[in-house]
Amino acid sequence: MNVTHHPGDETLLRFATGMLEAGPRIVVAVHVGGCAACAARVAELEAAGGTVLETTAPAEMAEDAFDAAMRRIDSPDMRPGGGAAAVPPRAGLGIRLPEALDGCGVGPWRWIGPGIRWSRVSVPGDPNANVMLLKVAAGRKLPEHTHSGREYTQVLTGSFTDERGRYMPGDMDEADAEVEHQPVVDRDGECICIAALEGNMRLRGFFGRMLQPFIGG
Numbered sequence: 001m002n003v004t005h006h007p008g009d010e011t012l013l014r015f016a017t018g019m020l021e022a023g024p025r026i027v028v029a030v031h032v033g034g035c036a037a038c039a040a041r042v043a044e045l046e047a048a049g050g051t052v053l054e055t056t057a058p059a060e061m062a063e064d065a066f067d068a069a070m071r072r073i074d075s076p077d078m079r080p081g082g083g084a085a086a087v088p089p090r091a092g093l094g095i096r097l098p099e100a101l102d103g104c105g106v107g108p109w110r111w112i113g114p115g116i117r118w119s120r121v122s123v124p125g126d127p128n129a130n131v132m133l134l135k136v137a138a139g140r141k142l143p144e145h146t147h148s149g150r151e152y153t154q155v156l157t158g159s160f161t162d163e164r165g166r167y168m169p170g171d172m173d174e175a176d177a178e179v180e181h182q183p184v185v186d187r188d189g190e191c192i193c194i195a196a197l198e199g200n201m202r203l204r205g206f207f208g209r210m211l212q213p214f215i216g217g
Contacts, residue, residue: 002168002170003034003035003037003170003171004168004171005165005167005171005172005173006031006035006037006038006171006172007028007031007038007152007172007174008174009041011024011028011152011174012028012032012038012041012042012045013045015028015029015032015042016042016045016046017045021126021129021196021198022123022125022126022129023123023126023129023130023131023152023196023197023198024150024152024196024198026100026101026104026121026123026129026131026194026196027131027152027153027154027172027194027195027196028152028172029100030098030100030101030154030156030194031154031170031172033098033099033100034098034170035170088103088104088105088106088122088124089105089106089107090104090105090106091106091107091108091109091119093106093108093109093119093133095156095157095192098156098194101121101194103124104121104122104123104124104131105120105121105122106119106120106121106122106133107119107120107121107122109135114140115136115137115140116134116135116136116137116140116142117134117135117136118132118133118134118135119132119133119135120132121133121194129196130196130197131194131195131196132194132195132196133156133192133193133194133195134191134192134193134194134195135190135191135192136158136160136185136190136191136192136193137185137190138158138185138186138187138188138189138190138191139184139185139186139187140184140185141182141183141184141185142182142183142184142185143182144180144181144182149176149197149198150174150175150176150197150198151173151174151175151176151195151196151197151198152172152173152174152195152196152197152198153167153172153173153175153193153194153195154171154172154173154193154194154195155167155168155169155170155171155172155173155191155192155193156169156192156193156194157169157189157190157191157192158185158186158189158190158191158192159185159186159188159191160183160184160185160186160191160193161183161184161186162181162182162183162184163181163182164179164181166186167183
């Protein structure tokens with residue numbers, strides 16, 4: 001797999017230090033799981049963070065820190081069959097999902113427009129995470145849109161192009177509020193991506209306004 005589009009260093013640093021939000025973290029984990037270069041970069045950042053921790057003076061813990069941790073461990077959400085420990089439902093989508101999604105719930109494909117289907121991905125521990133799988137038919141244009149935050153999109157199968165280049169399997173696209181684009185799926189086959197949003201997507205045009213309730217915002 002020839003990966004040409006990668007997360008930026010800032011995103012990889014946030015991922016390595018656990019500072020990336022749950023939804024984007026899933027998408028970046030999918031990318032890192034299939035990109036040797038980014039996996040090596042994350043390992044470097046984690047090692048650098050470990051060095052900083054080793055040279056930092058320890059902070060005093062609160063007197064009830066141990067008791068609070070034990071209460072959390074014993075809470076219903078952490079017990080088998082309850083809350084975060086429950087196995088989320090997963091629909092059969094006809095594709096092999098990346099290992100990074102093993103703990104996530106995956107909804108069925110739902111029609112949201114001509115040639116476009118989506119599946120909601122639920123992230124354990126963060127019910128507000130805005131993560132979805134998109135399946136778009138060959139040659140189909142997505143609505144022109146911009147973003148109120150950052151959009152993370154990882155190509156699983158197929159490919160698409162926009163004003164900034166072509167994205168193929170393994171590639172990840174980051175688009176911020178300054179990017180306004182209209183991805184177009186290549187004509188040689190459908191494209192399936194996983195995407196996460198920080199903030200909201202702002203869709204343009206009549207078709208975009210029809211889709212807006214499905215993706216939030």
